[in-house]
Amino acid sequence: MIVGERKTFEQIWDSIKDLKSVLVLGCGTCVAVCQAGGEKEVGLLAAELRMKSQLAGVTIKIGEATIERQCDREFFDAIKDKAKEYEAILSMACGAGVQYCAEVLEPMRSIPALDTRFIGVTEAQGNWAERCRACGNCVLADYGGICPMTICAKSLVNGPCGGSKNGKCEASQEKDCAWVLIYNRLKKQNRLVDLNKVLTVKDYSKQTHPGRYINEVYLKPRMEEKSAQ
Amino acid sequence: MENTFEPKVVAFCCHYCAYSAADLAGSMRLEYSPNVRIVRLMCTGKVDTLHLLKAFEDGADAVFVAGCEEGSCHFQEGNLFARQKVIEAKKLLKEVGIEPERLEMYHIAASNSVLFAKAADEMTERAHKLGPNPLKTQGKSI
Structure with missing residues (x-):
């Protein structure tokens, strides 16, 4: 929401x-x-x-x-x-x-x-947290369902950086290091090997503003034009 | 001019504790301020910040919420929710310029009729000191 x-x-x-x-x-x-x-x-x-x-x-x-x-x-x-x-x-x-x-x-x-x-979730009653930056190029499948774009302070897609200490971020001790979370999640999923993959460059072109998404299936139907005889 | 101001105090009381305490106060013939109007609720957890604001909007000079003692709510933690609502309502009252002291939360056990009488007297006394609800004395009526 x-x-x-x-x-x-x-x-x-x-x-x-x-x-x-x-x-x-x-x-x-x-x-x-x-x-x-x-x-x-x-x-x-x-x-x-x-x-x-x-x-x-x-x-x-x-x-x-x-x-x-x-x-x-x-x-x-x-x-x-x-x-x-x-x-x-x-x-x-x-x-x-x-x-x-x-x-x-x-x-x-x-x-x-x-x-x-932000776009977020209800973590507890009266407590909401950001989960998505609406980057338009979802990579959650590769990162065990944890978004490095949102959770990492630097939005690193090949982390962690040198500022990760004891599972926390150098930006704030209250923030978890996204990459530690990703590591732990992938470990639970027996997918640590996936971290060896070098991911391709993220497509940032979809982040241009203002964004627009068109689903042609739901557009108002129009009569097809007859081709010229 | 003689001060004839008699405050209107609204008390939101839970059925299981504070309302029973008020009832017991009557049975024990304890004297407490007649300015208090009691609104009985099944649980103070039902009290919403909006109810508290509306009470003031409709002319109450003081309002208090009386729930069970901590840990003895019939519905587990309704009284604790009520306390949070009172804190929020106090903040909102302050924002608009009404003294937050006009609102208070009490935790009263069903057996503690003395405390209920004390709360009723205390809130009436506060309203006497603060004077009428400023909404009744300042500006135009809504």
Whole structure:
């Protein structure tokens, strides 16, 4: 999932304090799971904003809504009419959702309430960790299911470097050395011999931005053009 | 002008411990502040940060959550979750400009009616000292 972290209340308040009305819009998918921008967090932020505006003596109409996803156009249909009653959207989605919100509801302002952190997993309740850099060229099969691009501070694909000590990374003692993890995993899989392989250069060309992926099977079908007689 | 402020204190109490303690306080004819309104829950683990904020938004002058003592929650650790929610709600209250002291967490055993009465009096006293919920006295009503 995409993991987000709510901006500080001060930052959010500064971004909306001069507006007359704001719709706090949650996203019910990734950021709801990482408890940063789902329906409950919308309720909390809206309650905070209502109280703050009252204490500051300003009148801001604060609305609440949550849609299934802010990265799919059709889900906006449910709030399109409601959104017209507001001056701006305070989106609690990831960066993709905030941008799509601005695009779908153009020219309405879309203000981010979260900082998008990474693609990650839930390691424990309330504890999320990065696992994927979306490099577009997955090499996990070779590395025992541990991503050196993400877990290694230097993203080395033929590690470890000289900074690996007692299984930890020189960048931080709190970080595991990805290459020690990879070694241990491959050992458990009886695949240490695979480490002798020299892997080919990673294809970094897929990391150009903005990325796009097209699956022709799912494109809207069109009539085939008849060849000229 | 004479101060006629009588605070409204909301207490979220767990059925198994704090609510029983409140009940026992009544049976024992212990006197405690009449300003306290009790909301009974099956477990304080059900308390959400949003419930706490809403209580203040709706005009409570002080709120407290009273769960079981550590290690004796009927649902294992609901009281510990509640404590974390109270800590979070205190942080959010501070962010918006409401004194976090208006909110507190207590751990009260079913047999400890004295502690329940003490908690009720303490929170009422705090609200007296802090004055009315600033949402009621500052700015416009929502």
